[in-house]
Amino acid sequence: MAPDAEESGILKISKHVSYWRRNLKTYLPHHYTGTDSNRMLLAFFILSALDLLGDLDAALTDEERHEYVEWVYNCQIPDGGFRPSPGTYVGTARNQQNAVWDPAHIPGTFFSLLVLVLLGDDLKRVKRKETLIWLNRMQRPDGSFGETIGQAGRVEGGNDTRFGYMATGIRWILRGDIEGHVDDVPDIDVDKFVQCVRDSETYDGGISEAPFHEAHAGFACCAVSALALLDRLPVQTSQQKDQRLRGITDLPSTLHWLVSRQTLTLEEGEEDEGEQNGDANPSKGAQSQQDLSMVGMNGRCNKIADTCYAYWVCAPLDVLGHLHLVDTQRIRLWLLDMTQHFIGGFGKLPGDPPDIYHSYLGLFTLAMFGEPRLKEADAALCISKAAKERIESLPWRKAIVEQKI
Amino acid sequence: MPRFYHDDPAWSDVTPIPQLESGQVLAGISYTAEYSEAMSYLRAVMAANEYSTRVLDLTEHIISLNPAHYTVWLYRAQTLSALNRNLREEIKWLNPTALKHLKNYQIWHHRQTIIDRLGSCDGEQEFVEQMLEKDAKNYHVWSYRQWVVRRFGLFGDEGERKWCEGMMERDVRNNSVWNHRFFVVFGGLKGEVEEGLLKRELEYAQDAVRKAPQNECPWNYIRGVLRQAKKPMSTVKEFAKEFADLEKPDEVRSTHALDLLADIYEEEKKNDEAKTALDLLANKYDPIRAKYWEYRARSLDSAAVEA
Numbered sequence: 001m002a003p004d005a006e007e008s009g010i011l012k013i014s015k016h017v018s019y020w021r022r023n024l025k026t027y028l029p030h031h032y033t034g035t036d037s038n039r040m041l042l043a044f045f046i047l048s049a050l051d052l053l054g055d056l057d058a059a060l061t062d063e064e065r066h067e068y069v070e071w072v073y074n075c076q077i078p079d080g081g082f083r084p085s086p087g088t089y090v091g092t093a094r095n096q097q098n099a100v101w102d103p104a105h106i107p108g109t110f111f112s113l114l115v116l117v118l119l120g121d122d123l124k125r126v127k128r129k130e131t132l133i134w135l136n137r138m139q140r141p142d143g144s145f146g147e148t149i150g151q152a153g154r155v156e157g158g159n160d161t162r163f164g165y166m167a168t169g170i171r172w173i174l175r176g177d178i179e180g181h182v183d184d185v186p187d188i189d190v191d192k193f194v195q196c197v198r199d200s201e202t203y204d205g206g207i208s209e210a211p212f213h214e215a216h217a218g219f220a221c222c223a224v225s226a227l228a229l230l231d232r233l234p235v236q237t238s239q240q241k242d243q244r245l246r247g248i249t250d251l252p253s254t255l256h257w258l259v260s261r262q263t264l265t266l267e268e269g270e271e272d273e274g275e276q277n278g279d280a281n282p283s284k285g286a287q288s289q290q291d292l293s294m295v296g297m298n299g300r301c302n303k304i305a306d307t308c309y310a311y312w313v314c315a316p317l318d319v320l321g322h323l324h325l326v327d328t329q330r331i332r333l334w335l336l337d338m339t340q341h342f343i344g345g346f347g348k349l350p351g352d353p354p355d356i357y358h359s360y361l362g363l364f365t366l367a368m369f370g371e372p373r374l375k376e377a378d379a380a381l382c383i384s385k386a387a388k389e390r391i392e393s394l395p396w397r398k399a400i401v402e403q404k405i
Numbered sequence: 406m407p408r409f410y411h412d413d414p415a416w417s418d419v420t421p422i423p424q425l426e427s428g429q430v431l432a433g434i435s436y437t438a439e440y441s442e443a444m445s446y447l448r449a450v451m452a453a454n455e456y457s458t459r460v461l462d463l464t465e466h467i468i469s470l471n472p473a474h475y476t477v478w479l480y481r482a483q484t485l486s487a488l489n490r491n492l493r494e495e496i497k498w499l500n501p502t503a504l505k506h507l508k509n510y511q512i513w514h515h516r517q518t519i520i521d522r523l524g525s526c527d528g529e530q531e532f533v534e535q536m537l538e539k540d541a542k543n544y545h546v547w548s549y550r551q552w553v554v555r556r557f558g559l560f561g562d563e564g565e566r567k568w569c570e571g572m573m574e575r576d577v578r579n580n581s582v583w584n585h586r587f588f589v590v591f592g593g594l595k596g597e598v599e600e601g602l603l604k605r606e607l608e609y610a611q612d613a614v615r616k617a618p619q620n621e622c623p624w625n626y627i628r629g630v631l632r633q634a635k636k637p638m639s640t641v642k643e644f645a646k647e648f649a650d651l652e653k654p655d656e657v658r659s660t661h662a663l664d665l666l667a668d669i670y671e672e673e674k675k676n677d678e679a680k681t682a683l684d685l686l687a688n689k690y691d692p693i694r695a696k697y698w699e700y701r702a703r704s705l706d707s708a709a710v711e712a
Contacts, residue, residue, distance in 0.1 A: 027435040036434055037474045043431035067429035074426070086426040087444060088476050093422060093452040101451040101476060115431070150479050157475070158514065203587055203629025212592045213548055214584040259697040260621065295693050301580035301621050303542065325697045 009336050011366060012344065013053065013373055016359075019344030020049045021059055023356060032356075039085035040075065040111040045360035047118040051384050052367050052374050056118065069119050072112050077104040080130025084108025103148040104134055106157075110166035113173050114383060117391055124396065128174050132185045135170055138163075143192030160209040161200065164193055165222035165229075169381065172229040173391055176401035183400075194232050197223045197247040204301070205253030217261055217299040217312035220254070223247065224316035225380040233320065251320070259325050261313045266296045266305045266338060267350055294338065295330040307339045307346045311361040311368075311382075318368055318379040328369040335362050407439035408466060410446050415459060421445035422452060440470045451480060456487035465498070472506040478515045485519075492523050500532060504539065513545045517552055526557045530568070537572070547581045551588055560593025577613050583622040591633055598634035606630045611644055614659070618648050624661035639669045651681050660691040667701065676705045 023046045035042055050056040060068075075082045075089075081104020083089065088102040109131065116123055138145050140155050145167040147157025157163060167188065175182045179190060199211045200223065206215020207223045227233045227247040234248050235241050248254050296305025297313045310331055317323045338350040339362060345354025346362030367377035367384070375384040391397065410416040423445050426433075436444075443466055450460050464481040467474060485495060496519060503512045520526060530553070536546045559565050566589050572582045590606060591598075607630060613623040631640055648662035657663055663682050670679035680702050687698035 023432075027433045030435050030437050030440075032432075032434045033436060033440055033471050034473050036436070036440075036471055037476065039432040039434070046432060064429050068431055071426065071428065071430055086424055086430075087474075088448070088451070089425050090422050090448050090452040091425045098452050098454055101480060103476075147475065148479075151483055156479060156514075158510070202584070203591075203632065204625035209544075209548060210551075212584075212588040213551060214544065214581050216544065255697075259694055262693050264693060292692060300542070300544075301625065302578045303580075325700055327693070327696055330693070 009333055011336060011371060011373065012340065012342075015342070015344035016049070016363065017053050017055050017344070019354060019359065020046060020053065021055070024050065024059060028356075036087055037085055038107060039087075040072075040082070040108050040115065041084070042356055043072075043115050044111040044118075045356050047115055048383055048387070049360050049363055051118055051387060052363055052377065054373075054375060060119075065119055069116065069121050072115050072119070072121075073125055075108065075112060076125075076127065077102070078127075080104060080127045080132075080134040082109045082112035084111070100149075100151060103150070104131075105148050106138060106145060106163045106166045106170070107147070110169045110173075113170065114381075114387075117173075117387055118383070120390075122394055122396075123173075126174070129183060129185055131170065132174055132182070135167060136186060136188055138167060139188050139193070143189060143194075143196035145193070158209065159196075161197060161207070161219045161222040161226060164196065165226040168193070168226040168229040172381075174397075176397065177229065177231045178401060178403065182403075190230055190232065191245050194227065194230070194245045194247050197227060198245075198249055201249060201254070202257075205250065205255075205257035207254070214300060215257060217258075217297075217309050217316075220258065221312040221316045224319050225382075228319045228380040236321070248320075255317075255320070255322055255325060258313055258317050258322075260301070261297050261299070261309065262295050262326060262331075263298050263305050264291060264295065265298070266294065266334065268304060293330060294334040295327060296334045296338070297331060304349070305334070306348055307335065307358040308348070308361045310335060310365040314365055314368060315379040315382070323368075332366060332369055332371075335366060407437070409439065409442055410463075411442065416446065419446060419449050422448035424448075437470075440467075443467050443470065447477065447480075451476075456484040458488070460484050461488075461490075468502065472502070472509045473511060475511050478511045482515060482518050486522075492519050495519050496523075496528075500535075503536065507536070507540050507543065508545075510545050513549045517549065520553070521556065526553050529553050534568075541572070541576060541579055542581050544581070547585060550585065551592075554589065554592075560589065565589050573613070577617055578620050578622060580622045580625075583626050587626065587629060598630075603630065603634045603636070607641065611641075614644075614648070618659035618662065621661055624659075624665060628665070637669075638665060638672055641665070642669050645669065649682070649685075651678060651685075654681075654685055654689075657685065657690050660686060663690060671705060676709055679705055 028042070032042065047056065050059050075086065077083060083102060084105045084107055090098065090102060094102060113123065113126065137149060138155060140146065140159060142159065144159035145163040146155035146159065147163055150156040171188060179187055181187065197207070200208050200213070200219065202208050202215040204215055207220040208215050209219050224233070232244065232246045234246055234251050297309040298305050299309040299312055314323060314326065314331070317325060335346065339346045339352070339358070341347055341354040343354065345359035347354050348358045363374070364377060364382060367374040368379055375386055378385050378388040381388055421442065424441070443463065446463060447467055450463065461481065461484055464477050464484065467477050485492065499512065499516055503516070506512060520529060533546055533550050536543060554560065554565060566586065569582055569586045569589060572579065607627060610623040610626045610630065613620070627641055628638065631638060645662045645665045648659040649657045649666055663686050667679045667682040670676070670682065683698045683702040687695040691698065
């Protein structure tokens with residue numbers, strides 16, 4: 001699996017560019033059908049990867065850019081929010097009675113907004129007010145957010161931090177981090193959501209889907225990023241304390257849990273070695289100098305390393321200002337030498353073919369580590385810093401955010 | 406065999422609605438003709454709010470092609486309710502479907518809706534066990550099991566804890582089982598943790614450590630139990646020293662014991678000892694986390710300066 005010495009530790013930029021251009025320009029193979037109801041997520045990965053690679057402008061003609069923007073706006077729901085793919089759209093047959101089967105969708109809306117920004121749109125045609133009203137309806141009495149609104153106004157979907165993260169992302173894009181009413185639309189209940197995140201902290205310092213569920217890096221990442229977008233992370237020593245409720249109640253334990261996700265179990269089949277037979281001498285393990293050159297990341301205790309967890313673990317560390325607690329060079333080497341694929345992109349495990357999800361998160365992690373030929377990354381929004389700055393520079397948004405001062 | 410509707414007399418009254426997109430599309434998928442057509446018929450029935458037996462068949466068909474389609478599941482649940490269908494039959498169909506699509510999440514949301522309506526969890530624990538035999542760390546399955554315990558008030562049930570112990574015997578390194586035990590023991594607990602309970606839980610985890618000292622799960626469990634009971638980490642100091650004694654730095658049997666000892670020494674304001682433990686971790690026993698152990702050692706210094 002590991003390449004020859006002269007090829008070791010190299011990001012094959014041109015291969016990645018052609019991998020992502022192919023995803024942009026040609027139809028994806030039918031085995032992506034399982035993601036049919038989340039195409040906006042795939043669209044986001046494709047455009048954002050090309051942005052990180054600095055190839056987006058070259059990859060798109062003005063006409064293509066215009067048509068893609070139209071495609072996204074065609075996914076906007078008249079009452080606010082976006083559907084995540086055209087799959088539920090019934091055209092002129094849409095009416096009050098059947099609208100519930102073609103609902104606005106939290107991930108669909110979050111990724112539509114990001115895709116529009118990546119395409120250079122100013123979001124002026126977004127039904128901002130309607131979307132913010134809808135966002136309030138997406139919050140349950142317990143503070144969590146769901147995926148869509150179903151029959152009888154029921155909020156459907158899980159109540160974990162994934163939807164909460166994307167809801168706070170929509171709020172951040174459309175109204176910044178100011179609290180209270182904006183344009184007569186009330187804010188979401190920020191305190192209740194923060195409480196929800198606090199309740200899902202686990203006994204081992206991690207964060208889970210819901211109270212007492214198992215700690216999982218994906219939920220930890222979403223929780224930490226959501227708190228960042230709400231400006232509710234623990235106060236840094238340099239910051240002034242205030243009375244607002246904040247998340248991550250035991251930062252040292254959370255950092256401990258995050259750094260514990262580094263593992264030398266990089267390939268399937270290694271998982272139960274030794275330990276089960278009572279062989280428990282840690283120094284007898286695989287920690288020779290050579291093996292230590294590569295370090296993988298898992299998402300839960302005693303699981304195998306997987307490309308995507310490099311992002312799910314390192315992003316919250318970065319957002320919390322503690323990325324320096326892991327050796328990014330060793331994680332980088334693992335990604336480049338073990339899961340980077342020779343045709344471009346990254347697979348889930350060593351030797352796996354690339355897929356859009358792992359390819360994006362692998363690439364993004366390298367950008368977050370400061371890979372020289374990639375754009376700088378913003379961990380909480382999972383986009384380039386330049387794309388984030390473009391959102392912050394939108395005139396209508398500046399006008400809202402400046403009310404704060 | 407692919408299944409089609411356009412030449413099926415049972416569907417001749419329906420005009421399918423094709424996917425409406427044109428020009429340059431993002432993330433377009435080369436659907437199979439079968440999926441593409443089935444979705445066109447689904448759009449047509451959803452537009453008409455049709456709830457019928459043939460709609461149940463159609464949703465079943467689409468779920469077999471794309472089980473992650475959340476709208477199809479919601480439409481199916483509504484159809485079952487409109488037709489007042491026997492929900493036990495639905496569970497019978499769901500079981501093999503779930504076993505076929507192990508990683509799918511929507512199935513569990515649907516199952517929860519159905520079992521909640523049925524108001525009985527008969528057979529659920531057995532089914533969960535069947536799922537776990539295929540993938541003992543399946544996150545959705547464990548989450549669902551927790552929902553069953555809460556919904557049907559199984560906290561006081563000795564059986565659930567004993568079942569956990571059986572799962573633990575199969576794999577003491579399965580963190581999902583440890584987490585489930587913590588949930589079963591403490592999730593329904595009101596008020597203080599009694600001494601007897603504390604003792605039982607610590608002993609259980611300590612036995613597991615003795616079987617595999619380098620297994621992270623029981624060490625985390627011990628910390629969690631102590632925090633829950635508001636006891637200092639030093640409660641288990643002698644136990645930790647069985648696996649990592651600073652006087653015998655060449656005989657450390659567990660990095661987690663050394664880590665815990667560092668915390669205990671810090672708690673006892675013995676910074677030199679804490680530092681020795683952290684140095685051993687950084688330089689000898691757990692160098693992949695060297696940067697973290699070094700940070701912890703530096704934090705000891707700055708805490709001492711502030712004091």
